Amino acid sequence: MQLPNPETLLSDISAKILAQLANPELAENSALVGIHSGGVWLMQRILSQLKSAVPYGTLDAALYRDDYAQRGLKAEMQPSNIAFNVQDKHIILIDDIFYTGRTTRAAMNELFDYGRPASITLAVLINRGGAQLPIAPQIVGAEILLKPNQSLQLSQDTKGKLHLSLETDDLKASHV
């Protein structure tokens, strides 16, 4: 399968986020939040293109995941850092790959423990299909339908360039 160039997708969603921030009604009271790790890389690149300062933060959401009872804590957690006041902010939540919607659910629950945002918009590089919850991204770089036994990963090299890789696990069922 030919994977899209993540750098192109990033410019695409950056443009959409910048357009949303240009809306004078929202601009004053907006904030960006990246979900570790891919969402934080994307957010940092988007922040570097902004002309004015926008409050931003990072979330791990590991403490809010619904698979903790089965899988425990993941090995490498990053502390969440939301230094701005979430109350009444229009938050653009940024993640790399949208799949089941469970990470987004966990991230939203964590955000609400910091305050009551005015709105949350979800921006992702890729929607790979397979949502299990009534949650969908509003800003999407590309939609690529993948099977459950496929795993799409975003990585960042030492120069900060983004890469996508697709792996298929032949031992897992390819359909639900």
Add this chain to the structure above:
Amino acid sequence: MYNPQLDADGNLKHLLTIEGLPKRILNQILDTAETFVGVAERDIKKVPLLRGKTVCNIFFENSTRTRTTFEIAAKRLSADVINLNVGTSSQSKGETILDTVDNLIAMHADMFVVRHAQSGAAHFIAQHVPDNISVINAGDGRHAHPTQGLLDVFTIRRYKPDMHNLRVALVGDVLHSRVARSEIHALTTLGVPEVRVIAPKTLLPTGIEKMGVQVFHDLKAGLKDVDVIMMLRLQNERMSGAMLPSAQEYFKTFGLTQDKLKLAKADAIVMHPGPMNRGVEIDSSVADGSQSVILPQVTYGIAVRMAVMALLGGGQSAGAAAGGLLGSSSPSSLQAVGGGSMPAQGNNA
């Protein structure tokens, strides 16, 4: 080698002592604790990890600070907490430790935090409980107090991040101190190159140097150029016989004063596990001074205990959880009466 603290995959199962725990596990606990420091600084200081779980603080020996911080830690993880001061309840009526524990298991407790005056009590309970229950040692006799050792190294790491380039001194009643033993194991496992113990001969266990520490009997010589000073409480209640001439005499020779603190590095930090005996092991001006990190130790203690509970409380496969319901100590024919707890077995057969 079999380690009762680790499961078959090498993950933490119980926390009984720092001795024998791999560096990987210590770092995992400390790194996880960093996340929980942030949780405590939010308006809503609670995360849902242990929702629906019950943590039992079983204290066979009195404690205020340790029990309170364990209770706050469990509550901030959304667990339900039951505090048992066994010293004042059933044990005084003659109940054995295992009967007390069995009763709590029958109430579907998920985690035990145990303090006992006898060394090995937590280990004894950990061997007895079914698979789905974790035990945390909150101090057993003179043996170990692992979460205190962990919160102390966490505090050191926050102020002095380069652990491989530190000189640390433990001062005072090492003989009676489970805290000192846990601190020494934690420091040496994490690669601190120089750990000193400073105490009169009567307050040092024989063979302490085999733990990889340098022994000093003179406070001034021992404090020279250290980065971290960890004071220990003089445990009068555990002393029998004449170990010291008097508390005043002890303060004169081993009490930490501003003058003696000057012998350490200028940016040295001063720690104390509490409760402090002001004017016995530490002068008030040092305890309340700018180099003291005694209160941050308490704050970090909550984050470290949250990390330990979060690592112990999750990640049970469905099979292990179902096995736990059946219990290891009760005949299965009696369990069948409960019915509701074992539908999976019945339906799949």
